[in-house]
Amino acid sequence: MTLAASIPADRTMPGDLRSARDALAQAVARGEERLAELRADRSPEHRERAHAVHESLRALRARFAGAHAEAVYDLLTEGRTRYLWLGELVEAAAEAFPGLLPSRERLDAERALPQAAKEGHEIDQGIFLRAVLRSPVAGPHLLDAQLRPTPRALRLLPDFLRTGVAEMEAVRVERVGGTARLTMCRGDRLNAEDERQVDDMETAVDLALLDPGVRVGLVRGGEMTHPRYKGRRVFSAGINLKYLGAGNIPLVGFLLRRELGYIHKLLRGVLVELSGQWRSRYLEKPWVAAVEGFAIGGGAQLLLVFDHVVAAADTYVSLPAAKEGIVPGVANLRLTRFAGPRLSRQVILQGRRIHAAEPGARLLIDEVVEPGDMDAAVERSLARLAGDAVLANRRMLNLADEPPDAFRAYMAEFALQQALRLYDEDVVHKAGRFGAVAP
Incomplete structure (x- = not known):
């Protein structure tokens, strides 16, 4: 069982966070459909349109993270009673909040590509981690988590x-x-x-x-x-x-x-x-x-x-x-x-x-x-x-x-x-x- 799968989200997730999660997932799914269409034609015009879609989706993720990163972190760490390594945190967030972060499978697929061929999904990780670290509650806990002995x-x-x-x-x-x-x-x-x-x-x-x-x-x-x-x-x-x-x-x-x-x-x-x-x-x-x-x-x-x-x-x-x-x-x-x-x-x-x-x-x-x-x-x-x-x-x-x-x-x-x-x-x-x- 994965880390995110072990969290009973429907029972512990506040209603406003659940609604925001679902709205984000739906918006990102629509955006991903559009990106899939644009990937079929790599002309300069379509690349420019794909970039605009990515920018729009990242703006949505940034708004979600700015409003809810602290609640997401508390959920994934069970009220800051658990320490997670950075890799564990972003993977758990990707599973529990579809569309917020790239999945492990997507990142693994991109890892096989040279830097020039990637779409930049790690930028979404940067958006999320910026919001977590900005939090005066979640941020210090995340820093302490990384100071544990490996x-x-x-x-x-x-x-x-x-x-x-x-x-x-x-x-x-x-x-x-x-x-x-x-x-x-x-x-x-x-x-x-x-x-x-x-x-x-x-x-x-x-x-x-x-x-x-x-x-x-x-x-x-x-x-x-x-x-x-x-x-x-x-x-x-x-x-x-x-x-x-x-x-x-x-x-x-x-x-x-x-x-x-x-x-x-x-x-x-x-x-x-x-x-x-x-x-x-x-x-x-x-x-x-x-x-x-x-x-x-x-x-x-x-x-x-x-x-x-x-x-x-x-x-x-x-x-x-x-x-x-x-x-x-x-x-x-x-x-x-x-x-x-x-x-x-x-x-x-x-x-x-x-x-x-x-x-x-x-x-x-x-x-x-x-x-x-x-x-x-x-x-x-x-x-x-x-x-x-x-x-x-x-x-x-x-x-x-x-x-x-x-x-x-x-x-x-x-x-x-x-x-x-x-x-x-x-x-x-x-x-x-x-x-x-x-x-």
Whole structure:
């Protein structure tokens, strides 16, 4: 039985919500019939008409979500007594409210297509999630739901506690003394991120946070096998643009999960419900980043949540959002705190690179050392962050720098704007140039 099927909707759904649901379903069904007719002829005129139908249906969904998202969320989570992952939530909403969101089958069918051939059904997910995150009641509950340890991490935890090592395809995590050392090891693709990388990173972060023997975490790129950088450490090349062009960078499973999952956990910690744990609901640790080679795009975004960043003098940081055409995660919110509005616009809107050796880099990087001195500098920073008073002060700094409601408001708009960018013509054209690859 599916999650939505387990909800006795006729008994628990308020009458006004049921009426609105039925009216939406009927309107969308009529619109889908019209779209089916237009798909038979892919002439420019018919494509323009299909676009107008999609726009009309999305306006209906936006009105429904704006009025009822909180009630829908309460229904699907049984009055916020259940936590749902993002994927579970949108799937349950699609089943319980026909026409509101694309079905799992429709998304699976589109997943097989390159980005240029898709119709943009993920935009409907962005519309719904924006409304949920905007809610001061449903939004915080949804954020907490994504801060839980993943089932995969919980399965691996007993072995990790025993051995101190977890080997995954994209990340290796090892406990050495009181440090969890996370090494990104996609050596053939310069640690470019895809769903595998995000899942492995979240698992590794969960393990580090859940292990009582860990006092501080380290994230570092491993040695590359890529021909141009063979034998050298590289931090991250950002989003895998080949996968984006091939249609394998989903909104929910990658772009939103990444921000609301492991990156948010690096900042806030992992949510645990333990008896007697009254001081905080979150287990958190301080984190160090060691940057070699470069931190591009998503790699640069990561640096904005670390407590200490050490970089080799020959590295650079960049956020080529204008080149790629998408929104660089939460960097638009966080970078201005570090670098100020002018430099942030230069980096995000104009593609300026920040080289570690230039003075402006000290706004993003705490410590710049010669490549041969990286190991020693990293160890010094780990020792400093293992102090007893670090956690309490870190928590208060993060609360002042990025209040949870500010993050929630940003992510609400990000959910829609990123979905829209994924299907805009300029992104489709740029991503298509990188060619298709198998998922």
